[in-house]
Amino acid sequence: MAANGNANGEFSFGTGIARNGLTKIQTHKKENGICHDDSAPPVKAQTIDELHSLQKKKSAPTTPIKGTQGAFAPISEEERHQQQLQSISASLASLTRETGPKLVKGDPARKAETPKHVPHHHFTPTFNVSDSALKFTHVLYNLSPGELYEQAIKYEKGSFITSTGALATLSGAKTGRSPRDKRVVRDETTEDDLWWGKGSPNIEMDEHTFLVNRERAVDYLNSLDKVFVNDQFLNWDPENRIKVRIVSARAYHSLFMHNMCIRPTPEELENFGTPDFTIYNAGQFPCNRYTHYMTSSTSIDLNLGRREMVILGTQYAGEMKKGLFSVMHFLMPKRQILSLHSGCNMGKDGDVALFFGLSGTGKTTLSTDHNRYLIGDDEHCWSDNGVSNIEGGCYAKCIDLSREKEPDIWNAIKFGTVLENVVFDEHTREVDYSAKSVTENTRASYPIEYIPNAKIPCVGPHPKNVILLACDAFGVLPPVSKLSLAQTMYHFISGYTALVAGTEEGVKEPQATFSACFGAAFIMLHPTKYAAMLAEKMQKQGATGWLVNTGWSGGRYGSGSRIKLPYTRKIIDAIHSGSLLTANYKRTEVFGLDIPTEVEGVPSEILDPVNTWSDKKAYQDTLLKLGGLFKKNFETFTNYKIGKDNKLTEEILAAGPNF
Numbered sequence: 001m002a003a004n005g006n007a008n009g010e011f012s013f014g015t016g017i018a019r020n021g022l023t024k025i026q027t028h029k030k031e032n033g034i035c036h037d038d039s040a041p042p043v044k045a046q047t048i049d050e051l052h053s054l055q056k057k058k059s060a061p062t063t064p065i066k067g068t069q070g071a072f073a074p075i076s077e078e079e080r081h082q083q084q085l086q087s088i089s090a091s092l093a094s095l096t097r098e099t100g101p102k103l104v105k106g107d108p109a110r111k112a113e114t115p116k117h118v119p120h121h122h123f124t125p126t127f128n129v130s131d132s133a134l135k136f137t138h139v140l141y142n143l144s145p146g147e148l149y150e151q152a153i154k155y156e157k158g159s160f161i162t163s164t165g166a167l168a169t170l171s172g173a174k175t176g177r178s179p180r181d182k183r184v185v186r187d188e189t190t191e192d193d194l195w196w197g198k199g200s201p202n203i204e205m206d207e208h209t210f211l212v213n214r215e216r217a218v219d220y221l222n223s224l225d226k227v228f229v230n231d232q233f234l235n236w237d238p239e240n241r242i243k244v245r246i247v248s249a250r251a252y253h254s255l256f257m258h259n260m261c262i263r264p265t266p267e268e269l270e271n272f273g274t275p276d277f278t279i280y281n282a283g284q285f286p287c288n289r290y291t292h293y294m295t296s297s298t299s300i301d302l303n304l305g306r307r308e309m310v311i312l313g314t315q316y317a318g319e320m321k322k323g324l325f326s327v328m329h330f331l332m333p334k335r336q337i338l339s340l341h342s343g344c345n346m347g348k349d350g351d352v353a354l355f356f357g358l359s360g361t362g363k364t365t366l367s368t369d370h371n372r373y374l375i376g377d378d379e380h381c382w383s384d385n386g387v388s389n390i391e392g393g394c395y396a397k398c399i400d401l402s403r404e405k406e407p408d409i410w411n412a413i414k415f416g417t418v419l420e421n422v423v424f425d426e427h428t429r430e431v432d433y434s435a436k437s438v439t440e441n442t443r444a445s446y447p448i449e450y451i452p453n454a455k456i457p458c459v460g461p462h463p464k465n466v467i468l469l470a471c472d473a474f475g476v477l478p479p480v481s482k483l484s485l486a487q488t489m490y491h492f493i494s495g496y497t498a499l500v501a502g503t504e505e506g507v508k509e510p511q512a513t514f515s516a517c518f519g520a521a522f523i524m525l526h527p528t529k530y531a532a533m534l535a536e537k538m539q540k541q542g543a544t545g546w547l548v549n550t551g552w553s554g555g556r557y558g559s560g561s562r563i564k565l566p567y568t569r570k571i572i573d574a575i576h577s578g579s580l581l582t583a584n585y586k587r588t589e590v591f592g593l594d595i596p597t598e599v600e601g602v603p604s605e606i607l608d609p610v611n612t613w614s615d616k617k618a619y620q621d622t623l624l625k626l627g628g629l630f631k632k633n634f635e636t637f638t639n640y641k642i643g644k645d646n647k648l649t650e651e652i653l654a655a656g657p658n659f
């Protein structure tokens with residue numbers, strides 16, 4: 001699996017113009033001093049068309065021709081091709097007409113590839129009841145980044161190449177996720193297992209409504225000349241790898257998923273077979289408000305029984321990645337594997353750290369650390385064998401991105417990277433990362449190997465440190481606290497942060513929010529199920545929990561300021577090195593947190609937030625206010641037992657603020 005996704009040349013311009021034998025035209029000085037430009041050998045083409053045909057070299061067949069020996073009778077390339085189209089046609093089948101579309105591979109703009117007659121595809125439907133059955137849908141299957149760039153630039157308004165080679169694109173009206181429009185089918189499969197009701201992200205829908213939306217999406221996709229299909233993997237743990245198929249209408253979506261999921265090798269693609277899960281992304285097309293349950297024109301629908309997800313009315317690409325994350329939050333715990341909304345990296349000595357936190361708290365920024373190996377920035381699994389990244393790429397916020405503070409992310413923004421909703425100079429195409437005119441939630445999506453010290457394959461041993469990130473807009477949580485196991489569970493279940501503007505629609509200012517397991521929008525089971533697994537794993541592996549405030553200091557949002565990133569990095573360094581474990585500690589009031597009195601490279605006075613507030617009364621009031629919010633939030637969890645013994649449950653309840 002080492003070759004996965006980083007197969008040499010996959011992201012290079014290898015078959016492009018420069019290397020492909022187009023002889024450089026040279027001018028030679030002739031004796032008479034006149035310059036002639038015909039002295040170089042002529043190009044091997046008689047016509048412009050022929051010349052252009054020389055530009056592209058035929059790529060190595062994705063289907064290696066195998067010998068005839070072996071236990072199984074080899075199937076021909078043609079047969080395999082037909083099987084693949086049949087599988088895609090079945091994926092796109094209309095359920096009301098019981099037929100799949102007629103498909104042909106390739107770009108419809110290349111007329112020659114469109115069959116002039118109906119070929120003898122044995123899967124061709126025997127009866128057709130709509131005009132769409134008379135046409136071919138072109139399938140652009142697992143295109144390369146270069147091909148996707150060309151599709152985007154030709155056909156998708158708002159696509160441009162930036163000065164560093166990234167593909168700038170617009171996600172349309174939605175520039176963040178729409179958690180209130182995410183629905184899950186409630187049926188026999190999910191009734192007992194899933195978390196329903198107050199606080200749950202799983203807004204219910206029935207199977208019939210799902211099928212109505214599915215038909216709407218499939219009909220929309222089939223009405224197009226072409227669709228993009230990505231067949232890829234999730235999870236670097238080979239025993240628990242999931243095959244996903246993403247059907248979408250935009251090159252932007254296809255390139256995004258190419259970057260975010262694990263990229264199959266040609267051999268793996270050849271043997272891909274039937275996907276375990278399929279996404280129908282018809283994001284340009286709205287859902288129908290007359291459809292039961294629909295409260296807006298956006299709907300993201302998950303059907304675990306059918307293993308399908310339908311997206312209508314939002315083109316924000318993050319819905320696909322986070323939708324699949326929800327699926328993993330259902331599938332993995334069934335196998336006693338904990339799914340984690342966390343970043344993950346590893347030191348030279350093999351010490352692994354997890355970084356939990358809600359959107360904008362620093363998972364991507366802090367797990368991308370030049371002195372450590374990056375395992376992943378956002379979604380992981382923790383099994384009996386250690387940790388594995390679910391994804392094949394990263395999705396970094398790029399508002400106010402600076403080369404100095406985040407050099408590895410800066411340098412990852414190059415050819416192949418999708419840059420969403422950024423603003424750039426119309427001539428130089430230089431991106432202005434400070435501009436928020438489209439949205440504050442500007443994003444870069446790149447394959448993980450664009451980070452120089454990525455750990456490929458993206459797996460590692462059991463974590464040594466579990467870092468909980470909170471961006472505290474109240475400015476009262478200490479920059480770092482060492483947590484007991486019970487405190488770690490209390491804060492994990494609470495999932496506090498200030499939601500930073502942008503990632504979710506309609507949030508313009510930071511506001512206090514609690515999101516169980518630091519990812520309530522993505523979990524499928526009750527939070528205490530994940531918490532119990534985390535407690536069990538941390539206890540068994542002897543991992544230490546930490547709470548790191550990447551938010552405000554010296555006052556709340558508006559009067560104080562955000563803790564400087566270099567200070568947070570120093571704190572994280574001290575956690576990794578083990579030096580913070582042996583520091584001197586004192587306990588804070590109200591939250592009862594153990595805070596170090598010194599951290600190398602960090603001014604000691606900021607370690608206790610009370611020192612940074614000039615108005616001590618305001619500090620005390622704000623501290624009590626936040627403590628009260630924590631208490632109130634935790635009320636919903638007081639009736640649940642966590643893990644097998646009541647002792648831990650009692651300890652967790654006692655580990656919150658005390659006043």
Ligand SMILES: Nc1ncnc2c1ncn2[C@@H]1O[C@H](COP(=O)(O)OP(=O)(O)O)[C@@H](O)[C@H]1O
Pocket residue numbers: 357358359360361362363364365366377395396397398399550551562563564565566568
């Ligand atoms: N002290 C800090 N610690 C971490 N991130 C910070 C800090 N100060 C500012 N930031 C900024 O906050 C953002 C964190 O976003 P990101 O790492 O993408 O979060 P996540 O991956 O958790 O969604 C980045 O834009 C980063 O530059």
Ligand SMILES: C=C(OP(=O)(O)O)C(=O)O
Pocket residue numbers: 177318322358359360363364378395503
């Ligand atoms: C893509 C997202 O992840 P994060 O902000 O946690 O990086 C999101 O929450 O939409």
Ligand SMILES: [Ca+2]
Pocket residue numbers: 341358359378
């Ligand atoms: Ca995230």
Ligand SMILES: [Mn+2]
Pocket residue numbers: 360363364377378395396397
């Ligand atoms: Mn992130």
